[in-house]
Structures are given as C-alpha cells and as structure tokens.
Amino acid sequence: SxxxxxxxxxxxxxxxxxxxxxxxxxxxxxxxxxxxxxxxxxxxxxxxxxxxxxxxxxxxxxxxxxxxxxxxxxxxxxxxxxxxxxxxxxxxxDIPHQYDVAIGGAGFPKDANLYQASRAASYLFFAPTPAVRPGGYLIIPARCEEGAGDGVGEQRFLTAMRDAPDIQFILDDARQNGYPPGQQRAFVMAKVLEQARVVIVGSETPDVVMDCKMTPVETMEEALALAARELGDKLDVLIVPHALLTLPVVVGR
Structure with missing residues (x-):
C-alpha cells in the first residue's frame, strides 16, 4: 500500500x-x-x-x-x-512450513463485519506461500455484529456469495463477466475457499457466515474439533494474533 x-x-x-x-x-x-x-x-x-x-x-x-x-x-x-x-x-x-490450521485475529474494528474480518483469512492465504496446506483450515474469531457490512461494496460481496450456488460459480462468473468494485472480495474469498475451509468463531450473525459459504461455530474448541475430525487429532497449528499486520513467509520450502 x-x-x-x-x-x-x-x-x-x-x-x-x-x-x-x-x-x-x-x-x-x-x-x-x-x-x-x-x-x-x-x-x-x-x-x-x-x-x-x-x-x-x-x-x-x-x-x-x-x-x-x-x-x-x-x-x-x-x-x-x-x-x-x-x-x-x-x-x-518466517515460518518453517505450511500448517494444517492457521488461527488469525482480525481485531477491532475489522471484526465487526464479515467483509473486513474475512481479510484475516485471505491475507494468510495470499501470503507468498499460503500459511495453510491445501485442504487446511483458516479459523477467524470475529463477532460480525454488522453482518457482512452496510457499504455498497460489502453488500455486493454478500449478494455475490449468497446468490451463487457454489464456489465454482463465483469463480467462473467473475472470470467471464468481471465485477464492480467491492465484489472482488467475493472472488478473493472464493479462491481461498477453493483450497481451504474458513471457520468464523463467535459470529453474532451465523446466517450471514453460512450465506457466504463459510462455517460459523460458537467456540474455538468447536472450530479445532471440526478441523481434527477432518485432518486428524495431531493438528499442526499456526496462531497469528494480528493477521492483518503479519505476513508469514515460509522459509523451509
């Protein structure tokens, strides 16, 4: 920037x-x-x-x-x-390798809506090498009391995510037809969700999280249990308290 x-x-x-x-x-x-x-x-x-x-x-x-x-x-x-x-x-x-799970904090005020809070997931994914392995979990604590957000771009993001039947539709439609400013976040998150699962912890608007093809859970324990059921009990977890201000760089490749 x-x-x-x-x-x-x-x-x-x-x-x-x-x-x-x-x-x-x-x-x-x-x-x-x-x-x-x-x-x-x-x-x-x-x-x-x-x-x-x-x-x-x-x-x-x-x-x-x-x-x-x-x-x-x-x-x-x-x-x-x-x-x-x-x-x-x-x-x-520097981090030694990609992880099974990355927990990323968005922090106030970015955690107030999903448009902004989802940046914690996309920043970890769009690092020079994604912080998680393909099929890994990106876990983001965020209250999202404002839902997706009230701005024009935020509503474009919500509409694109909610109205699409699946992630592939979002990708194909954007590549074929483009999109207006703000709606690029739907394309960005579709690329993340194509290779990783995004779990939002503690959202006050879980229906919005689900509409946006992400997974809402109430507690961090529930999020980790969800990852363990799919990836195994011995999870390799990276914790990034300030995910919007931290750039993990894999040095062990």
Whole structure:
C-alpha cells in the first residue's frame, strides 16, 4: 500500500479500480502479498501513477498501534521501495512450513463485519506461500455484529456469495463477466475457499457466515474439533494474533 497506490487506487475512478482488482490480476500467481518485483498489480498501479505524473510522495510505516515508526519522502518508486524494506523488518515473520490450521485475529474494528474480518483469512492465504496446506483450515474469531457490512461494496460481496450456488460459480462468473468494485472480495474469498475451509468463531450473525459459504461455530474448541475430525487429532497449528499486520513467509520450502 502507499506510494503509487495512494494515487492509482485511492484517487482513481471506478474503471481503474475495477481493472486493477479484476480476476486477471487476482488469478495471477505472482499477485501475492509482500511480493513487489514481477507482481502485475504493483506494475499496473506504478504505471498508472507514472501516467498521472506522480513525482513526489511523503509516506509512513505504522506499527500495530498506528504509531508512525518510519517516514520517507522523495521520488515515488525509490521512496516506496525503502519503506517496503523497513515494513518487511517489522511485519514479515518466517515460518518453517505450511500448517494444517492457521488461527488469525482480525481485531477491532475489522471484526465487526464479515467483509473486513474475512481479510484475516485471505491475507494468510495470499501470503507468498499460503500459511495453510491445501485442504487446511483458516479459523477467524470475529463477532460480525454488522453482518457482512452496510457499504455498497460489502453488500455486493454478500449478494455475490449468497446468490451463487457454489464456489465454482463465483469463480467462473467473475472470470467471464468481471465485477464492480467491492465484489472482488467475493472472488478473493472464493479462491481461498477453493483450497481451504474458513471457520468464523463467535459470529453474532451465523446466517450471514453460512450465506457466504463459510462455517460459523460458537467456540474455538468447536472450530479445532471440526478441523481434527477432518485432518486428524495431531493438528499442526499456526496462531497469528494480528493477521492483518503479519505476513508469514515460509522459509523451509
């Protein structure tokens, strides 16, 4: 985030946002969190910012309490690269392998609705290597008292997830017809659910969770028991308390 994206997405029209968040970008295996070089999303927004004549930026890196811990100013590409290097030093965490289960905390206020809370699952999945093995479980504690969320994008996400007969339909429809901004979260989560099971713990709106093709349970014990029944009693579990601020990087491959 930041740098070229502040302009090329943050101040862009709906057409550019739809393009850069479209299925062709998300489907590309090079589009992964933490990957800069060769990432088609990065290349596209960098080019958009260049065409808009972005010449100077002042950007910061925040810690987990939203405190500024690094400030850089200057030419956009090099300045952003310096900030990326610093951000890696505080947010990337090496892990030895993929896990059977990853428990990811979304935290307040992201856990108030499913659109935002589901980011904890997709961030763990779209790490440079997914944090869980194929068929693994992504367990996210989230109250989701606001349901899917009330915004336009959040309602587009809910409608796309709820109205589709299955995950494959969401993927096929998006690849064939595209989607408006906001609805990309349905495509993202369909890609996650294609390879992993997403369990939401403690949701106050379990019907919404089910509508969105995820599994609601009341307790963490229930979630782990569900995983154990499918994957075996000796679960290999990764706990990521701040999943939106932590990038697990598999180093044992």
């Amino acid at each position: 930041g740098g070229r994206k502040t302009l090329a997405v943050g101040a862009a029209g709906e057409a550019l946002i739809a393009h850069t968040h479209g299925p062709a970008f998300i489907d590309d295996p090079r589009t992964r969190l933490g990957r800069i070089e060769g990432n088609p999303f990065h290349d596209a927004v960098t080019e958009a910012a260049r065409r808009a004549n972005l010449r100077f930026i002042i950007n910061v890196v925040l810690d987990d309490e939203k405190r500024v811990v690094c400030v850089k100013a200057g030419e956009p590409v090099e300045t952003h690269a310096q900030l990326v290097d610093f951000a890696r030093s505080i947010y990337e965490v």
